[in-house]
Amino acid sequence: MMYIHNKLFIGSLLLAVAAVGLYAGMYMSIQRAQDALLVLRTETGANELLEHSIRSMHALVNDTHAERLELASYFVSHDNPAQFLGDIETLGADAGVLLDTVSLEEQRVIPRGGLPEARSIVLTLEVEGTWANMYRFLKMVENASYAVRVRAFSFDRESSSDSVWNGRVQVGALTQ
């Protein structure tokens, strides 16, 4: 009888220990899984935010396509500067001056303000006209729809005439 009691006691004790062990094992597994899930949730959440911002960026880039094309048109194509030269000639005609192209060359632009090195084409023109027209041409070139600047100019009044001026204008335009 005593032997049976002992066996029952040990059996029930082992059963209780096994049940507690099962519960503890299950509890710790859940805790570990929850920790892993938290890390995964954080990473996936960050990636989803990133994906959302990338989608927004793509949408923005697509929405601003026309504006970017317009922006690019302000830069002279160094493969084909004919459009730019034609526009300058048109400005000369509109300003009422006679134009003659002396030279066209490509130059390096000294980078400023953290900008990368850029290149520009430098157009040297011979100009002739009245003072008012010469000044108008200068202003029109400055306001041309290009990333342009008047790098230098020199106007002389003709000794034989009071009203006619001639000289040279050097125009630099950023290229793409």
Add this chain to the structure above:
Amino acid sequence: MVNLLPRTIKKQNTREYYTRVVVVLNVLLAFTFFVGALSLVPTFVTILVEQHVLESRHTTLTEQFAADDDDRSTKDIIKTTNIELKQLNERQRLTRPSTLVALALEKRNSGVVLTRIGLQSRVLEGGEEVLELHMEGEAETRTQLIEYSNALEEVSSFDDIVLPIGNLAQSINPHFSLTLTSPAHP
């Protein structure tokens, strides 16, 4: 009631009694923890399922980022656009030669006649770029030339005005050569 059982039997009975109680308690404890463990199973399965779903989503996103050429080209577009905008802004901020000419001519009195006007840019030792407006001409009198030079000094856009002293030698119809300096990036 008097218990007539011998002392050893009594002890044995008591021991058996407590053993049975402990056995019952053990069985109850085991049952409780077993039921508790079973009740955790759905939570555990739910967590595993969610973990699997998140893992596949995470893998998809990571692979997508790694292989997204479109994203790289978008970054290039934004970078290029940013540079172009800065370059345009830089150009817009440059001093305009026509503005300098207008300022110089605005102060000119009627007795001063220009025969040559020119502009060139120069980079100083410190890397700063300046514009030099060079004017040549003739004034009716020396006084008018000095007045013109003084009037130009009042223009804040010009940092430096150089009128060589030799230009003031003649009192009537002096020829002059004026150089006005202005920063290219105000």
